Amino acid sequence: xxxxxxxxxxxxxxxxxxxxxxxxxxxxxxxxxxxxxxxxxxxxxxxxxxxxxxxxxxxxxxxxxxxxxxxxxxxxxxxxxxxxxxxxxxxxxxxxxxxxxxx
Amino acid sequence: xxxxxxxxxxxxxxxxxxxxxxxxxxxxxxxxxxxxxxxxxxxxxxxxxxxxxxxxxxxxxxxxxxxxxxxxxxxxxxxxxxxxxxxxxxxxxxxxxxxxxxxxxxxxxxxxxxxxxxxxxxxxxxxxxxxxxxxxxxxxxxxxxxxxxxxxxxxxxxxxxxxxxxxxxxxxxxxxxxxxxxxxxxxxxxxxxxxxxxxxxxxxxxxxxxxxxxxxxxxxxxxxxxxxxxxxxxxxxxxxxxxxxxxxxxxxxxxxxxxxxxxxxxxxxxxxxxxxxxxxxxxxxxxxxxxxxxxxxxxxxxxxxxxxxxxxxxxxxxxxxxxxxxxxxxxxxxxxxxxxxxxxxxxxxxxxxxxxxxxxxxxxxxxxxxxxxxxxxxxxxxxxxxxxxxxxxxxxxxxxxxxxxxxxxxxxxxxxxxxxxxxxxxxxxxxxxxxxxxxxxxxxxxxxxxxxxxxxxxxxxxxxxxxxxxxxxxxxxxxxxxxxxxxxxxxxxxxxxxxxxxxxxxxxxxxxxxxxxxxxxxxxxxxxxxxxxxxxxxxxxxxxxxxxxxxxxxxxxxx
Numbered sequence: 001x002x003x004x005x006x007x008x009x010x011x012x013x014x015x016x017x018x019x020x021x022x023x024x025x026x027x028x029x030x031x032x033x034x035x036x037x038x039x040x041x042x043x044x045x046x047x048x049x050x051x052x053x054x055x056x057x058x059x060x061x062x063x064x065x066x067x068x069x070x071x072x073x074x075x076x077x078x079x080x081x082x083x084x085x086x087x088x089x090x091x092x093x094x095x096x097x098x099x100x101x102x103x
Numbered sequence: 104x105x106x107x108x109x110x111x112x113x114x115x116x117x118x119x120x121x122x123x124x125x126x127x128x129x130x131x132x133x134x135x136x137x138x139x140x141x142x143x144x145x146x147x148x149x150x151x152x153x154x155x156x157x158x159x160x161x162x163x164x165x166x167x168x169x170x171x172x173x174x175x176x177x178x179x180x181x182x183x184x185x186x187x188x189x190x191x192x193x194x195x196x197x198x199x200x201x202x203x204x205x206x207x208x209x210x211x212x213x214x215x216x217x218x219x220x221x222x223x224x225x226x227x228x229x230x231x232x233x234x235x236x237x238x239x240x241x242x243x244x245x246x247x248x249x250x251x252x253x254x255x256x257x258x259x260x261x262x263x264x265x266x267x268x269x270x271x272x273x274x275x276x277x278x279x280x281x282x283x284x285x286x287x288x289x290x291x292x293x294x295x296x297x298x299x300x301x302x303x304x305x306x307x308x309x310x311x312x313x314x315x316x317x318x319x320x321x322x323x324x325x326x327x328x329x330x331x332x333x334x335x336x337x338x339x340x341x342x343x344x345x346x347x348x349x350x351x352x353x354x355x356x357x358x359x360x361x362x363x364x365x366x367x368x369x370x371x372x373x374x375x376x377x378x379x380x381x382x383x384x385x386x387x388x389x390x391x392x393x394x395x396x397x398x399x400x401x402x403x404x405x406x407x408x409x410x411x412x413x414x415x416x417x418x419x420x421x422x423x424x425x426x427x428x429x430x431x432x433x434x435x436x437x438x439x440x441x442x443x444x445x446x447x448x449x450x451x452x453x454x455x456x457x458x459x460x461x462x463x464x465x466x467x468x469x470x471x472x473x474x475x476x477x478x479x480x481x482x483x484x485x486x487x488x489x490x491x492x493x494x495x496x497x498x499x500x501x502x503x504x505x506x507x508x509x510x511x512x513x514x515x516x517x518x519x520x521x522x523x524x525x526x527x528x529x530x531x532x533x534x535x536x537x538x539x540x541x542x543x544x545x546x547x548x549x550x551x552x553x554x555x556x557x558x559x560x561x562x563x564x565x566x567x568x569x570x571x572x573x574x575x576x577x578x579x580x581x582x583x584x585x586x587x588x589x590x591x592x593x594x595x596x597x598x599x600x601x602x603x604x605x606x607x608x609x610x611x612x613x614x615x616x617x618x619x620x621x622x623x624x625x626x627x628x629x630x631x632x633x634x635x636x637x638x639x640x641x642x643x644x645x646x647x648x649x650x651x652x653x654x655x656x657x658x659x660x661x662x
Contacts, residue, residue: 038381042373052363080224081408
């Protein structure tokens with residue numbers, strides 16, 4: 001039905017291209033961040049065992065590896081939070097305008 | 104690298120607790136020892152089953168259309184779906200397996216927790232909202248959106264069924280072993296009970312019942328694990344330093360448990376394992392299906408945020424639980440074989456968390472945790488069965504065989520029959536595989552998921568040039584290669600087939616099979632000059648508009 005006409009209007013709307021560009025840059029950047037964090041961790045485990053086993057402070061039993069591992073877990077949660085916040089706010093608002101203007 | 108494989112097996116991110124058995128206790132515990140009947144556990148389990156059956160009855164009244172059956176009418180909120188995803192993903196294996204791995208080797212347990220979590224952000228950034236905007240009931244809807252329905256759906260449904268069936272084998276064998284241990288039931292009855300319950304949930308209650316079983320299970324598991332972790336920390340004045348100090352003093356490996364051990368040494372295997380864990384999740388059909396249960400892209404994104412939060416929190420808890428078991432269980436004679444240190448845990452290392460439950464909350468809490476472990480298996484197998492049944496009814500039957508000329512009623516009927524069929528298959532395979540080495544299955548399913556469905560999905564969403572030929576040939580190469588390399592690796596070639604040496608020297612195929620899949624998808628797409636291919640490339644723009652804006656996406660049904 002009118003979706004076809006709307007699609008045509010959207011394809012020509014510069015805001016659509018702005019949305020796609022902004023969102024994909026953001027999504028791929030965050031993907032690169034989590035990828036780097038995780039594979040950095042994997043390489044530390046393969047090659048930096050001694051470093052991960054260093055005491056956190058003078059005389060402590062807790063080693064450097066623990067906060068690092070937990071930090072990777074927490075950063076995964078934080079990154080999803082950051083993405084959802086921007087996507088459900090800024091990007092969805094832009095999206096709403098695009099749909100509105102296509103009618 | 105032997106350990107890593109066993110550990111992988113033990114952990115089984117989304118489910119296979121079976122591995123729990125096979126793996127860590129490799130050798131001694133292929134056959135779990137039958138325990139005395141545990142009445143506390145049975146009563147709590149019966150309570151759980153009664154509640155979920157009532158929900159299934161209620162859900163069956165609301166399940167009228169195909170959309171109700173496959174996706175709960177698209178009316179699940181982001182928060183509910185986040186819980187359900189967590190319930191689908193947190194398995195008895197991650198609960199028992201990770202805590203057992205921490206109990207046995209300390210820090211190494213964290214490596215798997217982290218790996219299984221980092222797949223979630225990737226799903227959110229690349230797939231979640233696009234799945235929701237393009238799909239209806241199955242991920243094949245998305246992959247075949249602008250491609251030829253027949254071949255792409257046959258490929259996608261095959262990949263889904265391969266993953267589901269392997270996964271179910273793992274679940275059923277693990278379930279049987281665990282229930283034998285926890286409840287003192289015979290293996291065969293345990294497997295039949297699991298199979299029968301999951302058939303009832305899925306056949307009568309469809310996605311509504313499956314979702315609520317998963318939500319309740321996630322709540323119980325998170326609550327139980329939180330209570331245990333608090334119990335452990337209270338023992339040490341809420342000081343991690345004190346907990347670790349005590350663990351290092353007691354554990355036979357002492358200080359070595361505070362750093363990575365022998366788990367990851369070969370860099371090729373390390374990277375391949377990393378890729379398997381990270382991208383395998385993004386190709387699991389029962390996980391992908393959950394994104395069609397929410398009303399729109401906004402809720403789809405929220406559900407990943409909640410799921411990641413719950414799962415990450417849970418993995419941190421299992422870590423505390425593992426260390427708690429070292430300090431509170433490993434020195435208590437009542438939990439040790441023969442009552443002496445060095446005798447090992449009663450029932451094997453996989454019982455670390457369960458025995459800790461007893462140490463913290465006595466018989467009653469032990470019963471609770473046992474029942475939660477059983478509920479956990481049920482939630483995971485129900486999700487798997489529903490995903491497999493939809494591949495059969497929606498992709499193979501309605502779209503390919505009947506070419507869309509089918510009423511909703513018939514499609515749902517086929518789906519119900521398919522659920523019963525899959526349930527029976529799962530029970531039979533569970534019994535057949537009871538005494539087999541199934542440790543390779545989780546590695547296999549995650550590798551297949553990362554090498555078959557995942558590349559096809561990503562390319563269909565992001566690459567204009569994708570054609571039917573590229574998707575089907577490239578995806579199939581990834582699928583066959585991942586299965587083939589696992590068969591040729593040590594896990595199957597040496598341990599199951601008893602050959603002298605492995606032909607494929609590493610444990611995980613993903614580093615090779617996933618890039619191969621992407622490469623051949625690309626190659627066969629650019630070589631495809633058929634008129635159909637031209638039309639498929641031209642259709643990308645319309646797909647991109649729907650995928651990015653949600654214009655024309657499926658909406659929630661009105662109830």
